[in-house]
Amino acid sequence: MTAPFVILAVVTIGGAVAAMTLRKLVHCALALAVCFVGLAGLYLDLNAQFVGLVQVLVYVGAVVILIVFAILLTRHDELPAQTNRTRVAGLGVSAVVFALLAWAVTAGGAQMGAAVAAPEAAMKDIGGALMQKYVLPLEVVGLLLTAALIGAVVIAMEEKKKAR
């Protein structure tokens, strides 16, 4: 447990807790951004530059902005009543998920053995893997995302026509 890890863990968990507990939706989104930045810091701390920077680029730069935009475009100033009638079910589901993750981490950790030293040209390896070995999955994912994007635009267009 090094000092950077502790600081980043506190930032990440603090952001996550704040994102769940704050009352204003925009505050929650900003807290979520803090959580994502903390996670990116953890990746960087583990010498995973690519993953860490993409985390910031995609999650802070795009996903949180998207959330914020969605909140703004569907603005309700009155706070939604938080009922929490499903507290028991929620606790049950989160306990099951946590148990599953904990089992996976503890079971997987034994197989991994000692931590591998960070390779120097990690960026180049990732690029090579994405462009050579995994180029087909990459293209498929790209196609899927494009289809989703076009689908979203088409749905939005139809609504506009009706409004007129």
Place this chain on the structure above:
Amino acid sequence: MTQGLDQIFVTFQHWAVAHSPAAVQPAVSIVLPVAGILILFPSLFAITTVLERKGLARIQNRYGPNRVGPYGWLQPVADAVKSLTKEDIVPRTADKLVHFLAPVLLVTVVFLEYAVIPVGRNMVLADMNSGVLFFFAAGAATEMSVFMAGWSSRNKYSLLGAMRAVAQMISYEAPLILSSIAVVMAAGSLSTVTIVEKQAGYSGFWPHWYVLTPWGLAGFVLFAIAMTAESNRSPFDLPEGESEIIAGYFTEYSGFKFALFFLGEYLEMFAVSGMAVTLFLGGWAAPFSFLTWIPSWIWFLGKVMTLIAVFIWVRGTLPRLRMDQLMNFAWKFMLPMTLMVIFSAGLWKFLPSGVLRWLICAAPIALLYVVLGRVLQSERRIEKRVYRYAE
């Protein structure tokens, strides 16, 4: 002599580290370059504000600031004193914490971008494996700050400005990153230092900059347009649009916080200009082989200031775009063009060098330019303007 002058700051850093106690040596070696960045670019900002106001004034047939100091050169000092002593007004209904954090976040994030920009030979703060990626990741966080400022002010105009700004920045981030991908492909590295090194060397006295290739030229122009939009400069200054929405997302800021926004905007401009210089204009390298005796950092700053001069010129010349024009331009013109630039850069890499390679690589870009121009023009119907609400 020239070698010494070229490396004067590096030598000074080594000297300072060697003459400090062993316990603080790592700290000194890190803090010194950071201090250099913190001093250099804000002072460049101060100079640029005067230059810009004077330049714009000349374009508009007036004198510009000429009262404070000789020829008005001490204007930034007066501005700084003014913004420091002005009352800091926070609207009563504003979200106080977010309102305070927004300018701080902007300046912090923009300073982060300087970490990977090589200012001179051996003069880069962090030679990262993924420097270009780091630059854009840090830049992505500026959108957050703009949104925070606009939302926390509780002002319609601020919110409108923030929404415009975020929409614009997201749209132009795509061509910005895509046009830099062409350079990353050609250099085979994301590290800014390696990219500059790959452009080193001369054929005769002619440099090997990427801007001197067909895809590089097109990429540079697209990058320059996208970075103007990213830094919210005119003609892409819709988020501020003082004649439409007062001052956009920083309407409710006054005193030093306003100055911080101003500083952040200019620093962002320097940072993206520095990135453009690094990616396309050979970084700190001299433009001709017989000019290599001039120190590398002078070349870098000279190139950045040249780009800034173009920015000022463009600001004084072009009118502001409309929102739909802005979006159409980003998605219908910039995006296909950058994709074609990437394709052309790929061709360039595999073809044997010669005049034919030049023509083959330039052809698809020119073709797409013409086709896009024709198609987009034919879509545009010029007819009598109809007002929907103002009748």
